[in-house]
Amino acid sequence: MTNQIKNPYLKLKNNILHLEDISLEFLSEKIGTPLYVYSRANIKDSWNRYYNAIKNNNAMVCYGMKANSNLAILKEFVNLGSGFDIVSGGELERVLSVGGDPKKIVFSGVGKQEWEIKNALESGIKCFNVESEAELYKISQIASALKITAPISLRVNPDVDAKTHPYISTGLKENKFGIAFKDAFDCYKIASSLPFIKIIGIDCHIGSQLTEISPFSAALEKIIPLIKNLIDNNINIKHIDIGGGLGITYKDEIVPDPKDIVDAARFKLKEANLNHLELILEPGRSLIGNSGILLTKVLYLKHSDDKNFIIVDAAMNDLIRPALYQSYHEVQQVKARTGQAREYDIVGPVCESADWLAKNRLLTVKENDLLVIESAGAYCTTMASNYNSRVKPAEVMVDGSEYYIIKNREKLSDILKFETTI
Template identity: 80%
Template sequence: MKNNHLKLKNNIFHVENINLELLANKMGTPLYVYSRAAIKDSWNRYAKAILNKNCLICYGMKANSNLAILKEFSELGSGFDIVSGGELERALAIGANPQKIVFSGVGKQEWEIIYALKSGIKCFNIESEAELHKISDIASNLHITAPISIRVNPDVDAKTHPYISTGLKENKFGISIKNALNCYKTASKLPFIDIVGIDCHIGSQLTEIPPFIDALDKLIPLIKELIKNNISIKHLDIGGGLGITYKDEVIPDPKQIIDSVILKLKESNLDHLELILEPGRSLIGNCGILLTKVIYIKHSEDRNFVIVDAAMNDLLRPALYQSYHEVKPVAPRTGNAKEYDVVGPICESADWLAKNRLLNVQENDLLIIESAGAYCTTMSSNYNSRVRPAEVIVDDCKYYIIKNRENLSDILKLETTI
């Protein structure tokens, strides 16, 4: 196949002039392949949406935290939404501006809080009153003021998979909107705490605008109550969560959401607030693919199986969320297709990448697993003592290795016998 220029519906994955068969032969499979051009295109959708607006985009790096990916977004102007000290280390390693880093997550440990305070991050998104007191105590001991934003749980249904819903009252995230005002009052009295914002994140893979507006309709009265109580804030963080097209989803443009939020703020005389967004999946999800090779074709009484060298340890989303990823052969064959389940070598019935797909394939054929830029390599593991894939980024007709494939010695070197 001379050229492999793949159009992935809501975004463009640019393979440019890279021959995927030659790349797979050189690098081996499974292999993650990202497009630098697609990353820029994806970023530009947000950049155009915030042009001449008081907005900050903080890439949600849990979606994909490869250093090369982070460097691309940083150079394009992005800040970062982090959820661990390890992610802070990654952001600082590529030279990110700490004043454009927000720290989310329900279980921040003491060392992580100290690291973030000493690094001078933009703010902590507080997820519990216990966390608020801990940060105040640590900040007091260090004599460093901690900028904080309280993550408010608005009890809004994001209409997404329950595992990636974060804005309902039964979710572990944030502080109930009923208790938020009292929490802000507590924060205003604590030493070495500087209240700078309000935060909300209702879920992931959102495909509609109304859930964002529903959350905002609950936040605006709270912000006005804060003002009445002489608690001033500088920013509103509406989180991320905008989805991508995996199959046939129709996704709003970021501009639609941003314009809708800014209009609501203007109508409420709150347009002086800086608006922060934390997109992850919508920036990187459709900028990457997973290449995998067919090992065996298996026919049974009830099912047909394509057994490939990628597995649930490389791509967990189908097993975890029953997620859909398009599967296409690199070099399509002529003839009749059959219905197959695409499965991996791991000894789990949940080790499947795709079910009920019409394919015409043979052993050693290469398959493309689409929309693999987000929540794929970051969720990978060494289950069954399998090494994790290499990662490359393509730029026009060149490719660059941005993560070497592990080898067996890599996954044994931290262990000892007694």
């Protein structure tokens, strides 16, 4: 093996990579490739890191399910006691279908549609994270028609630079998310006057794949004076939602423990005499990102004077993060080989130059070898498409020596059945 294995649930036994006690060669023979494979034990360990941070701390975790919304994974988090951060009516339906508690659901997103608001109100969710004044009026209108009081918080944009990729930065004033900090107090005053609106909290989210605590602390330093001003003006705040965004290790990132973030938040709230507020966190990537891998097979090797390519059966439609964010994922060989390594770009069959999964990797490979793309649990299958009329991969959960297919591989008939000819 040329690269260091960073996922503790990937083990090399007799020159073959295993996920826990299941050989990846075995899974490829049984189910085929491309294949997403998740570790149930790793999911539980990731959850326990957050649970240890929030227990006895008047805090709640709402899994940011846009990271991975497979029903089996959602059910795991339901069983572990998690709440959910949703951004669509479809995500609400997914959570409810696996027995999620609506009183633990917060609904974010800048473009909530009428049917989504109605369904959320009738389901009895914990809170809407309102992202504009126009949305606030819309929720009040729908809640009044239904005669159901809508619990809301305002997502306030603190204009804090999370120092992350611009596509996953959400807390700057040029981002589409949230209500501008300078407008937040007036918007709360409007909310307090609207019928069937109940203010219960304040929310902020500054970005994703954060590797430092300082952006969280900077956001709190902006938000806390606003909270005190609201309380002084008889606007009751019961919770503060500091969002998610904690990163994972893709390459060599050193990421804080969730407890560090909770402790830092509690310190600042206590300092401001606001320690009575419930603390809500919305982690997504850090709960699931390093619990999944993408297994893919080498189709062809292509060598030239300028560049060497490994062409695999996975593509940008299966894992778009490298094409979209220029992101890095570790690549491992399932079967260790000896011999002279070459530098390769790993690319897929899609008819796009952007269709690459990794660049400039030293590997010793042959056709039909299996490769593992690591850290593929978050923002991979949820962002998959049928581009080039390619079917989406199957998904499997490994639990020790057992495995469970949690999503069947699509068939071509599946992606044609909703279309008609004239």
